[in-house]
Amino acid sequence: NSDGVWMESGTRVLPIIVLPTFWETYWAWILYTFLFIVSTATIVYIILYIYRLRHRINLEQQLANIKLRFFTDISHELRTPLTLIASPVTEVLEHETTLSANARKHLTLVHKNTERMLHLVNQILDFRKIENKKMKVLLEKTNVLVLLEKVMDNFRLIAEEKNINYQLQTNQEIISAWIDQDKFEKIIFNLLSNAFKYTPANKSITVHANVEGDKLIVSVADEGIGIDPKKQQTLFQRFETLVKYNILQPSSGIGLSLVKELIELHCGSIEVKSQPEVGSEFIVTLPMGQKIYETHKNTEFILNDGASTETDNEIDEVSQDMPMDTDKVDPISILIVEDNTELRSFLHTILSENYKVIEATNGQEGLEHAQEHVPDLIISDIMMPVMDGLDMVKNIKENREICHIPIILLSAKSSLDDRISGLEQGIDDYITKPFSATYLKARIKSLLHQRKQLQDILWKQWSEKQENPAAPSIDISPSQPQITPFDEQFMQQVMEVMEKEMDNSDLTIEEFAQKLNMGRTVFYQKLKSIIGLSPVDFIREIRIKRAVQLIDSGEYNFSQVAYMTGFNDPKYFSKCFKKQMGMTPSEYKEGKK
Incomplete structure (x- = not known):
């Protein structure tokens, strides 16, 4: 009461009921639980999807690597038989005057396709170098128009056969740029090869070469079958081909991918414009200066006071001007160290007319023959069983009795690093397979003449x-x-x-x-x-x-x-x-x- 005393009688009870909001009801908790489960399941699904996607990408990458490793191994193996095909055919075409017109035509076809096989082999090897970050860009100040004409000459005959209007258009009389000549040739060769592959007869293919500021713009435009817009998105992926058009003209699917990789090594870009049944145009943009390359560690500059190329005819003239040393009573002896029986036999055949030839099947046997016979010159392969060529060279150069012998290495390894490695061991020359028999004989004569x-x-x-x-x-x-x-x-x-x-x-x-x-x-x-x-x-x-x-x-x-x-x-x-x-x-x- 008002006095603060509790009254036992007369008490009143007022019941108050507070109704919960929806967020506090059991239904809300059920919804919360459901949303939690759905969110967790979604997150788990996304994580699993990303994992599966990464796993799939890894599998595809591993599969691509396995393909490339397989092709690389096959490519190395192909170089030796290619040598055994190309060199004898070249020897016959150059030196046999009694061949009938039909036989010469067939042998020329063999030689042409051997060169194409070598081109494909080199593409595979180039991919491996790019993947392993061992591909170097050897930049040289080059007249681009002259180089383009040189590459285009490879397709003049097929252009005439298919009656294709084939020409080079440019807005400059001379275009000089810092480029890697070998890689630039491969880029244009692949683009022209695709253009001729998918362009019907009586159409046109045009190569444009222009300068825009400090950029070199080279494009290859054709009036071929064109490319579907969906296909354009994956056109530069490895092993990607226009399948339905490749039944009669099979493709490895690495040409355009290699082109893109080589252009990126040049700090350039490539784009394609195409309409089905109208034609396609591949546009290559490259920097012309050298400053952009100066920070790249895999770039080297080649300084040259003039372009000069040696043809086989010029080599023949040089070799004829250097006669054999007829004053020697003893025949000049050459040691051939090669594990491939057929190649060793071929070398014996082309050299035995003028020299005394000694044969060895591996580096260890070659070292023993060198110590026993002390030949005037050694020709050796690099990759051999028991002892490889470089180890043999090292042992020879450390032996005071035979260190004076000139050495030529023949190898399927054609990279600059491999050549440098051989020269550092003290060899006199490094010739890559396939090699010209005429060039090899001229080089031998030159070395003996220098000796x-x-x-x-x-x-x-x-x-x-x-x-x-x-x-x-x-x-x-x-x-x-x-x-x-x-x-x-x-x-x-x-x-x-x-x-x-x-x-x-x-x-x-x-x-x-x-x-x-x-x-x-x-x-x-x-x-x-x-x-x-x-x-x-x-x-x-x-x-x-x-x-x-x-x-x-x-x-x-x-x-x-x-x-x-x-x-x-x-x-x-x-x-x-x-x-x-x-x-x-x-x-x-x-x-x-």
């Missing part, structure tokens, strides 16, 4: 040192890598033995070789390879040169000079002196007076 010049230079230097002991020692120039420090040490040791044994008339070649800790055959071959003289001729010439020095001193008579230089018969000494100097000792002395 003969080096022999003359080295012999002249040693002769001058013998005549004038106060003269400076022989200068081994870096520009002549064939002369190794081992060769210089060897010649110094030879001259030391010669000085000690100058008056020894009983000195034999076996004893001379033993004093150098070498076998007679190895000593004979090495000395002849370095200075072009056999040991007998070398000893005789050195003794005659010492005899000249003694005669010039005026302190000895001819008999004394003969015995002091190892001749136990003055008459024989006089005969040898006249043969070398062109006069008798008395005539020489009178002439000096």
